[in-house]
Amino acid sequence: MREVLEASVQEALKSGARYAEARISKIFSNRIEVRRGRVERVVPSIELAGSVRALVRTWGFSSTTRPDEEQMLEAARRAARAAKALSSLPGREVGLAEVPAVEDEVEMGEVVDPRAIPIDEKLEIVLACDEAARSVDARVVMTDFRYEDQVIVRAFSNSEGTYVREACPFTHLRMAITAREGGNVQTVTGRLSAAAGQELMAYGDPVGMAERLAKRAVELLSARKAPSGKTRVLVDNTISGLLALCVGVMASAELASMPGSELGLFHGKLGQQVASELVNITDDPLAEGLTVAMTYDDEGVRARPVKIVEEGILRNYLHSRPTAFLMGQEPNGRARASSALLTPMPLSTNTVMEPGDRTVEELLEELGDGLYVVGLVGATIGGMVHCDCEAAYRVEKGQIKEAYRSVSLTFDLLKDLKKVEAVGSDFDIVSLRLSSGEASYQVCGGGPHVLFSELTVG
Amino acid sequence: MAFESGAGPGEKRIESAIRRLSALAGISMVMVVGPGGEELYRWYKTSADRFRIGLEVKDILELLDRTSSFLSKIGPGPLEDMIIRTKEKVAVIQAAGNAFLVTVAYRSANLALLLIRSRATAEELSKILG
Numbered sequence: 268m269r270e271v272l273e274a275s276v277q278e279a280l281k282s283g284a285r286y287a288e289a290r291i292s293k294i295f296s297n298r299i300e301v302r303r304g305r306v307e308r309v310v311p312s313i314e315l316a317g318s319v320r321a322l323v324r325t326w327g328f329s330s331t332t333r334p335d336e337e338q339m340l341e342a343a344r345r346a347a348r349a350a351k352a353l354s355s356l357p358g359r360e361v362g363l364a365e366v367p368a369v370e371d372e373v374e375m376g377e378v379v380d381p382r383a384i385p386i387d388e389k390l391e392i393v394l395a396c397d398e399a400a401r402s403v404d405a406r407v408v409m410t411d412f413r414y415e416d417q418v419i420v421r422a423f424s425n426s427e428g429t430y431v432r433e434a435c436p437f438t439h440l441r442m443a444i445t446a447r448e449g450g451n452v453q454t455v456t457g458r459l460s461a462a463a464g465q466e467l468m469a470y471g472d473p474v475g476m477a478e479r480l481a482k483r484a485v486e487l488l489s490a491r492k493a494p495s496g497k498t499r500v501l502v503d504n505t506i507s508g509l510l511a512l513c514v515g516v517m518a519s520a521e522l523a524s525m526p527g528s529e530l531g532l533f534h535g536k537l538g539q540q541v542a543s544e545l546v547n548i549t550d551d552p553l554a555e556g557l558t559v560a561m562t563y564d565d566e567g568v569r570a571r572p573v574k575i576v577e578e579g580i581l582r583n584y585l586h587s588r589p590t591a592f593l594m595g596q597e598p599n600g601r602a603r604a605s606s607a608l609l610t611p612m613p614l615s616t617n618t619v620m621e622p623g624d625r626t627v628e629e630l631l632e633e634l635g636d637g638l639y640v641v642g643l644v645g646a647t648i649g650g651m652v653h654c655d656c657e658a659a660y661r662v663e664k665g666q667i668k669e670a671y672r673s674v675s676l677t678f679d680l681l682k683d684l685k686k687v688e689a690v691g692s693d694f695d696i697v698s699l700r701l702s703s704g705e706a707s708y709q710v711c712g713g714g715p716h717v718l719f720s721e722l723t724v725g
Numbered sequence: 726m727a728f729e730s731g732a733g734p735g736e737k738r739i740e741s742a743i744r745r746l747s748a749l750a751g752i753s754m755v756m757v758v759g760p761g762g763e764e765l766y767r768w769y770k771t772s773a774d775r776f777r778i779g780l781e782v783k784d785i786l787e788l789l790d791r792t793s794s795f796l797s798k799i800g801p802g803p804l805e806d807m808i809i810r811t812k813e814k815v816a817v818i819q820a821a822g823n824a825f826l827v828t829v830a831y832r833s834a835n836l837a838l839l840l841i842r843s844r845a846t847a848e849e850l851s852k853i854l855g
Contacts, residue, residue, distance in 0.1 A: 379836075388835050441803045468837030474844065 269431065272424035275339040280426055282322035282347030286363065288425035290341070290565060291317040291334045292607035295382055299390055299414040301397045311386055312658050321346040324354035325361050330608045364591035364598045366568050368428035373562045375434045378464030379574050389414060390507030392468055394441070394493035396477040400444050401620035404480035404629060409454075412477075416465070419563065426476065429567040434573070435560045437709065438467045441660070446484035453487040453672050454645050455480045456655045460698035462560035462724035483642075483657070486627055486670070493659045494689065495725020499637030500629050501662070501718050506643050506676065507608035507620050508655060512699065512712025513652050513680060514548050515618025518575045518583070519601070519626035520590035529650040532681055533581060541581045542684035548576040550585060552600070552616035558698040558711035563600065573616070579685070585611040591633035605706050614701075620714035623690030630718050632665040638724060639667065640674055643697055653680040659724070691716035713714045735853050739766045742849040743826075744767030746842045751834025753814070754778050757850060761824035762786050763852075777827055785818065785827055806840070819843045 272289040279287035285409040293315055300308040309700050317334025319342045321327045323684070327350030381389075393414045400410045422432040439460040446453050457480045459471040517523065517533050533541070542548075551572035552561040561570050566588050578668040584594065587602035590613055602611035631639065642657030659674040660667045696713035743766070753774040757766040764782045769775040772847050773808070796804055807818040810832065817839060819826040824848045830839055 307757055384835055388838050392837050392841060395845070465835065467835060472840075473837075475840055 268422045269424065269430055270653045271317075271336045271339050274336060274421060275343040275514070276426050278340045278343035278348045279319055279321040282304055282321070282344050283351050284323055284347045284426075286322040286328075286426050287319060287343065287347070288566065289317070289319045289339065289398075290604070290607040291339075292313075293420040293423045294417055295420075296415060296417040296608065297386055297483040298380065299386075299393050299412075299560070301390075301393045301410075301412045302707060303410055304394075304397055304401060306394070308391065309386060309390060314606065315320055315647040317342065318607045318610075319343040319346040320352040320610065322345075322361060322643055323350040324364070324581065325358060326350060326603065326610070328610050332608070334607070351352045354609055361589050362592035363588040364586070365580055366588065366598055369431060369563075369567065369569065370429070371431045371563065373431070373433040375418070376437050378436050378657060381436060382418055382437060383466050384432045384465050389416070392473065395441065396440070396473050399474045400442070400477040400481040401424065403478060404446065404478065406448055406485055407444060407481050408447045409443075410477075410481075411443040413441045414518055415439045423563070423565065423567045423600075424548065425567055429568050431563045432576075432614065433563055435462055435559070436464045437461075437558070438463050438465065439553045440468070440471075440473055441482060442473075444477070444484050447486050448488045451488055453484050455484045455487070455642060458698055460555060460696075462558055463556075463637075466707070477722060487658055488671040492673040493638065493674045496724055497721050499634055499718075499720060500676070500722040500724065501634045501637065501716060502676070503539040503639075503641040504693065504714055505697045506656065507714030507717040508618070508695065508697035508712035509646055509699075510652070510656055510678065510680070510712070511548050511618045511620040511685070511714045512697070512710055513648050514575060514614030514616070514684075515550050515584060515710065515712070516648060516701065517586050518581075518615065519613045519678070520584035520586045520594060521613050523584050524593070525592065528650070532650065533584070536581050537584070539581055540579050540685070541681060542576055543687035543692050544579040545687050546579050546684060547574070547621040548618060549574050549621065550601075550615050550618045553624050554617050554619075557696060558616035558709055559616040559664075559714065561603075561616055563601075564602040565604045566602040567600065568598050568600040570616070573599045573601070585613045585615055587611060593618045603708060605708050609706050614708055615710055617696075617711040617713065619696075619712070620690070620717070622692045622694050622715040625689050625691050626714050627693060630689055630691055631662060631667070631715050633718055634662050635665055638671075640676060649657060653682070654678070675725060683722060687717055687719045688720050688724070732788055736766065738853045739850065740768075742794050742853060743768060746828060746839075746846045749830070749834060749839060749842055751831040752839070753831065754780065754826060754827075756780065756782070756785070757821070757826040758782050758785050758827065759854065764822070780827070780829065785825060788818070788820040788826070806843070808836075808840075815839070815844050818828040819847045821847035822854055824850060826850060
């Protein structure tokens with residue numbers, strides 16, 4: 268692999284580029300889908316991809332699904348030709364922030380390699396989860412389990428002498444369980460997800476999770492619909508994790524440089540108050556036990572934790588080398604591409620809101636009268652963030668009184684993050700797939716329970 | 726397959742219940758300890774495993790006894806399962822009603838599947854043993 272990458276880089280330089288980089292990715296994956304006891308899909312696959320990016324005044328890019336030497340050299344020539352052609356048009360010259368050259372190979376570490384486990388054993392686990400959920404109650408009418416494991420091998424080389432190769436595992440099980448009684452339908456979801464191997468399925472207790480979710484769906488059938496309006500709200504980790512994730516997405520320097528865009532909320536706001544001073548948000552691809560594990564990004568830059576928000580103030584964007592150069596800042600290793608077929612762009616990894624000092628009981632007491640909302644089901648992220656949640660509890664004088672089902676929350680991020688009154692000392696994560704066009708990225712958000720003075724419900 | 730049976734009710738039914746668990750790759754030994762601390766069933770994958778694994782019922786009972794104080798302090802509720810790992814082996818002690826199901830396997834065994842099959846076997850055993 269190294270020889271092919273280095274030869275491709277040299278070919279791009281010979282073809283007229285002033286800088287070149289080559290990437291190869293190999294993704295070994297298994298996908299299993301089970302619905303209502305039926306196996307809908309069992310797909311093992313290996314995806315190969317390679318690409319070359321060449322720089323003259325601006326970029327040229329070419330990719331291939333057959334990254335052998337012949338195809339990669341051809342991709343190098345095409346990328347250089349494209350770079351020369353595009354560089355003759357008017358436009359800004361692309362610069363790259365300086366980084367030291369590095370040579371490194373990063374292996375997976377002590378994990379149970381998913382490639383070593385037969386797919387029928389993985390299927391048995393998913394079927395056991397499905398059966399456990401359906402056995403809870405006859406009112407459980409739909410179960411949807413989606414399992415995926417991957418081993419992602421990425422290799423990168425550039426004309427500055429950098430060569431890195433990194434292998435990462437990823438295992439994910441998403442469950443959605445629906446209970447119905449007459450016209451009343453309630454869906455709850457759960458996820459087990461980590462940059463880990465098969466050991467996640469052992470220690471994560473997926474069967475136990477499936478049973479608990481099914482019981483919760485049935486319990487919520489007897490709950491009323493939540494009233495809508497503005498009220499004091501305590502949110503759980505899945506929702507605060509989503510908010511942290513949104514901050515991470517919008518901290519992308521590329522998005523932040525688009526003032527007209529829905530996601531460009533952080534444009535021009537470095538150094539400004541964007542949240543309550545109780546809010547601290549960090550993006551960290553090196554944190555253990557979370558969903559994304561990345562020592563080097565897809566430009567060969569060593570990744571490091573980045574404090575995005577510190578005591579409510581926006582401190583840093585997430586950069587690729589071009590965006591760091593453009594803004595006169597240090598690159599921080601966030602250039603990501605979901606495969607070598609795509610060009611990298613600055614993107615978050617594991618973005619977490621740091622825990623504070625209150626227990627959940629103390630937060631309920633501080634909430635006084637309001638709503639306690641739990642269980643992110645899904646969300647749309649734009650200028651406003653809309654999230655659908657499993658349930659909410661009416662809280663009166665700090666005591667949980669009544670459950671409501673199917674609650675939605677709407678966040679105006681720049682306003683609502685300033686309404687954080689207290690931050691819990693607990694922590695949990697939510698793992699989501701962000702899709703934009705052809706690209707699809709795994710990201711992770713994490714956080715504690717958070718108390719808001721006012722949010723829009725319904 | 727080499728096995729020994731202990732005294733106890735429904736031996737054939739116990740044997741049938743553990744069959745799926747013992748079929749998992751990497752499993753070396755399965756033992757069922759009854760509610761009164763008696764050995765109800767013991768199975769080894771091979772004769773060599775029978776000589777290598779010297780586990781007795783008294784070892785299980787001693788471990789459960791030693792951990793009872795720890796368990797009572799970490800929170801309410803009875804023991805559900807215990808996973809013990811060494812460099813080469815993993816042992817799972819699974820509550821089966823008032824009895825216990827003990828499985829010893831190599832580290833290479835699929836632990837996720839071992840736990841799932843162990844739990845399913847324990848549910849079946851608790852129905853057999855009452």
